[in-house]
Amino acid sequence: MDFTTLAKKYKTPLYVYDFDAITQKFETLKNAFKARKSLICYAVKANSNLSVLKHMSQLGAGCDCVSIGEVKRALYAGIPKYKIIFSGVGKQDSEIKEALQKDILMLNLESEEEMQRVASIAQELGVKARISIRVNPNIDAKTHPYISTGLHENKFGVDLQSAKKMYLQAKNSPLLDPVGIHFHIGSQITELKPFADATKVLADLVRNLQSLDINIKFFDVGGGIGIRYKDEDTISTYDYAQAIFDSLSGLDVTLTCEPGRYLVGNSGYFLTSILYEKNNGHKRFVIVDGAMNDLIRPSLYGAYHEVQLLGERDGQTSKADIVGPICESGDFFAKDVELLSTKHDDILLIKSAGAYGFSMSSNYNTRGRAAEVAYSGGKDWLIRERESFEDMIAKERDLL
Numbered sequence: 001m002d003f004t005t006l007a008k009k010y011k012t013p014l015y016v017y018d019f020d021a022i023t024q025k026f027e028t029l030k031n032a033f034k035a036r037k038s039l040i041c042y043a044v045k046a047n048s049n050l051s052v053l054k055h056m057s058q059l060g061a062g063c064d065c066v067s068i069g070e071v072k073r074a075l076y077a078g079i080p081k082y083k084i085i086f087s088g089v090g091k092q093d094s095e096i097k098e099a100l101q102k103d104i105l106m107l108n109l110e111s112e113e114e115m116q117r118v119a120s121i122a123q124e125l126g127v128k129a130r131i132s133i134r135v136n137p138n139i140d141a142k143t144h145p146y147i148s149t150g151l152h153e154n155k156f157g158v159d160l161q162s163a164k165k166m167y168l169q170a171k172n173s174p175l176l177d178p179v180g181i182h183f184h185i186g187s188q189i190t191e192l193k194p195f196a197d198a199t200k201v202l203a204d205l206v207r208n209l210q211s212l213d214i215n216i217k218f219f220d221v222g223g224g225i226g227i228r229y230k231d232e233d234t235i236s237t238y239d240y241a242q243a244i245f246d247s248l249s250g251l252d253v254t255l256t257c258e259p260g261r262y263l264v265g266n267s268g269y270f271l272t273s274i275l276y277e278k279n280n281g282h283k284r285f286v287i288v289d290g291a292m293n294d295l296i297r298p299s300l301y302g303a304y305h306e307v308q309l310l311g312e313r314d315g316q317t318s319k320a321d322i323v324g325p326i327c328e329s330g331d332f333f334a335k336d337v338e339l340l341s342t343k344h345d346d347i348l349l350i351k352s353a354g355a356y357g358f359s360m361s362s363n364y365n366t367r368g369r370a371a372e373v374a375y376s377g378g379k380d381w382l383i384r385e386r387e388s389f390e391d392m393i394a395k396e397r398d399l400l
């Protein structure tokens with residue numbers, strides 16, 4: 001891919017997604033699961049661009065959604081309704097209603113109270129709601145605390161005892177059809193054991209439920225497969241699948257998973273142009289036209305993203321902080337990286353920006369969101385226009 005040409009053609013800041021790389025990731029995972037029935041439901045939150053979702057639908061993926069907005073995006077992009085899961089710890093009544101009307105695969109429930117609301121809304125609509133329950137197995141995913149979700153101290157899911165109680169209630173309700181079970185213990189997980197342990201805990205619960213004549217059809221192992229940003233040891237998809245299969249042996253369930261980052265993270269790039277360099281005598285700063293409103297991961301989690309200066313040149317490197325124009329010291333992409341000297345309009349490539357990049361972007365400092373481009377088979381397409389000033393003020397009212 002010629003990033004310099006793309007940067008010149010579409011201007012910066014710019015996101016570029018390699019759709020062929022996404023295909024490859026999807027196929028690798030699907031292949032690892034081939035010994036069982038499986039459904040890969042892409043976690044829309046990682047990158048919800050409609051063209052990305054359309055690509056997922058062409059690959060045969062379903063979607064894991066956490067708002068009715070995401071459900072609508074998935075449907076709009078052509079994901080079949082019977083492959084859409086709606087998760088989330090705080091669904092509104094209107095969202096539950098719409099999801100039931102749209103007849104998606106299942107609602108993934110996170111509390112007893114939520115289950116009661118779903119039942120009463122199902123009654124109002126005269127339908128039977130297909131549900132799954134998110135079980136919190138109290139397992140440490142050993143990842144960043146902000147993206148760890150499988151411990152009792154986290155707000156997600158219900159404990160084993162409550163889950164069992166909920167399944168019994170659901171079984172006895174004419175309004176609920178308990179078809180699935182689910183866990184999601186965190187994101188950017190680079191060890192196999194937490195996945196294996198959580199699968200085992202839930203598989204035992206499924207066996208227990210079977211003895212109570214509750215037959216779970218979808219066993220959802222969530223998302224969370226870590227990727228390499230720097231030098232992390234990642235889990236092989238083969239080992240991941242095998243560990244899950246081991247615990248599921250003897251169970252006739254469709255293995256469902258909800259990868260976000262794994263599918264799109266390394267397939268995306270963020271391009272930003274250099275505006276200025278300055279050295280205050282203590283430190284060298286390289287100031288670029290992208291900022292934390294475009295890609296917030298370094299500011300929010302201290303996340304590492306590899307940075308590469310495009311174009312051939314000679315010279316000595318020195319340490320620099322790469323920073324954006326926003327009025328916050330937290331507005332940086334990298335700190336103390338070795339970089340050659342730069343000049344105005346040089347392009348920086350920020351890697352592994354396909355997941356939680358654009359989807360977490362904002363208009364902070366009244367900065368229009370970046371354009372997005374898809375790349376496949378040597379061709380490129382604009383898949384989202386750069387936001388204009390008019391776009392940003394479109395919803396505001398003039399009170400004067």
Ligand code: LLP
Nearest residue numbers: 043184187188223224225258259260261356
């Ligand atoms: N399923 C559920 C229920 C989730 O909450 C998530 C992510 C996923 C699937 C997908 O997880 P993945 O495969 O992408 O790890 N903004 C953070 C990540 C937040 C993840 C939230 N939940 C970041 O930039 O690292």
